[in-house]
Amino acid sequence: MNRRALNILGLIIFFLLWQIIPMTGMVDPNHLPPFSDAIMKIPAEIAKGTLQAALIESLMHYVIGFGGALLVAIPLGVMMGRFGLIENLLYPIEEMMRPIPPIAWIPVAIIWFGFTPWAAGFIIFIGALFPTLINTYDGTKGVSRIDIEAAITLGVKDELTMIKKVIFPASLPNIFTGVRVSNAAAWMCLVAGEMFGAGGGIGLELTLSRNYMDMARIFAYMLLLGMIGILTDITLRKYESKVLRWRRGIVA
Amino acid sequence: MSAIRVEGLAKRFGDLLVLDNLSFEVKDGEILCIVGPSGCGKSTILRAIVGLDPDYEGKIYIDGELISGYNPKIGFVFQEHALFMWRTVIRNVEFGLEVKGVDKKRRKEISMDAIKLVGLEGFENCYPYELSGGMKQRASLARVLVNDPEVLLMDEPFAAVDAQTRNILQEELINLWQRTQKTIIFVTHSIDEATYLGSRIIVLEARPSKVRKIFDNPVPRPRDRTSIPCVELRREVLSVLKEVRGEVDQHS
Ligand SMILES: Nc1ncnc2c1ncn2[C@@H]1O[C@H](COP(=O)(O)OP(=O)(O)O)[C@@H](O)[C@H]1O
Numbered sequence A: 001m002n003r004r005a006l007n008i009l010g011l012i013i014f015f016l017l018w019q020i021i022p023m024t025g026m027v028d029p030n031h032l033p034p035f036s037d038a039i040m041k042i043p044a045e046i047a048k049g050t051l052q053a054a055l056i057e058s059l060m061h062y063v064i065g066f067g068g069a070l071l072v073a074i075p076l077g078v079m080m081g082r083f084g085l086i087e088n089l090l091y092p093i094e095e096m097m098r099p100i101p102p103i104a105w106i107p108v109a110i111i112w113f114g115f116t117p118w119a120a121g122f123i124i125f126i127g128a129l130f131p132t133l134i135n136t137y138d139g140t141k142g143v144s145r146i147d148i149e150a151a152i153t154l155g156v157k158d159e160l161t162m163i164k165k166v167i168f169p170a171s172l173p174n175i176f177t178g179v180r181v182s183n184a185a186a187w188m189c190l191v192a193g194e195m196f197g198a199g200g201g202i203g204l205e206l207t208l209s210r211n212y213m214d215m216a217r218i219f220a221y222m223l224l225l226g227m228i229g230i231l232t233d234i235t236l237r238k239y240e241s242k243v244l245r246w247r248r249g250i251v252a
Numbered sequence B: 001m002s003a004i005r006v007e008g009l010a011k012r013f014g015d016l017l018v019l020d021n022l023s024f025e026v027k028d029g030e031i032l033c034i035v036g037p038s039g040c041g042k043s044t045i046l047r048a049i050v051g052l053d054p055d056y057e058g059k060i061y062i063d064g065e066l067i068s069g070y071n072p073k074i075g076f077v078f079q080e081h082a083l084f085m086w087r088t089v090i091r092n093v094e095f096g097l098e099v100k101g102v103d104k105k106r107r108k109e110i111s112m113d114a115i116k117l118v119g120l121e122g123f124e125n126c127y128p129y130e131l132s133g134g135m136k137q138r139a140s141l142a143r144v145l146v147n148d149p150e151v152l153l154m155d156e157p158f159a160a161v162d163a164q165t166r167n168i169l170q171e172e173l174i175n176l177w178q179r180t181q182k183t184i185i186f187v188t189h190s191i192d193e194a195t196y197l198g199s200r201i202i203v204l205e206a207r208p209s210k211v212r213k214i215f216d217n218p219v220p221r222p223r224d225r226t227s228i229p230c231v232e233l234r235r236e237v238l239s240v241l242k243e244v245r246g247e248v249d250q251h252s
């Protein structure tokens, strides 16, 4: 049997077990509702309009937090990699902030921004910032000397041109690695922040479902999160392999 | 008139004195080959001339004018190909023009001319990983040629390709040189290469480097590597190089 077939078989077995085990009564269906109950909640939630509303709220948080993080992390990482002054100033701060789990910022975010999309956006921002920052910084530092020297002998005189034409494109593989890790961190922070009530969204729906003791609804929204996660990762990978076509021969 | 004059060049890396009071001239339109024991400072000389290591003592003139730092009259071909892996052949070749701000259409025209000149037509949209070693060096040469330098510095450019390709590249270089009348300084560790290409050949001593002997190469072009005068010259150069190497061995 080929790989694809095995992949699908694995999934089928997983969902079948999820379906059968609660039905046999081996576990309490109130704790683990069968798969069909969970999946059927999705059209029901769409019909009520709740799912779309939560999805749009979450996407807004994602765009604010993740987009903002990339806008800050990439330029800052490049500058840290290229300018000793900035590197030496920021490195200790970065090393001190990075180990703090982003979730720890939730109370701060809620006090600073209230129960608004900005609070969720801020938590996501913190979570997504460091992976991209660190990888961009590493990539920038790792640009080979020969590329830089080649550029100098071809007439590059100013730092801005060097960054635009050599440092940034040469660091792109590392930057992409960072962006994908940031993306995963962003979703984690998004759910955590929203569960605390920062701005609504899918996370808040999870908390509400718990209040209603509606397990099928919890699993429905979890399935939705899984799907979004896969979708964003696939999109990023597609884009990455297109932009990094030149690496095919190197990584292979 | 001499295209390049090196006067009293001295260079140290920490305690290591690599070049000490080195002087020589490169005549307008000649191919000057430099040979010498490995580690004697051949690359160091070229890097000083092209402005990659501006931290040296002594004076270097081009057309009677003192050089300091990057000079657009000088082009540099690295030992390893040093192509930008993220750019296709044509995008590599047009790099220098891009930096100068030449418009896109003109850039393409000039780059295609250079690509044709080095025999890479049809490969302009390939990425470096898709090219053989010889093709990479051709592309590197084209990338330097679009800047139309008067002097080409080449640091063991064919050292990494197989013997057969190497001979072809040497012939092509001679054709190109005869068409463009560029002045070339060519560093090599191959005496065969030096005698085939060089209008003159400089043999350097081991560190700290001095000129041991300068050979004029009277063999008319097109040269036949196996002709008696060629073989004679090779023998003479080799015997001087052997003396120099012998001295190195005695030291160590
Ligand atoms: N950046 C550097 N720092 C310290 N030593 C160097 C550096 N570059 C070259 N050297 C030393 O200088 C000597 C000459 O190097 P190089 O010019 O590359 O020799 P060649 O090209 O003749 O083989 C070598 O002993 C090398 O180790």
Ligand SMILES: [Mg+2]
Binding pocket: B042, B043, B044, B155
């Ligand atoms: Mg060398």
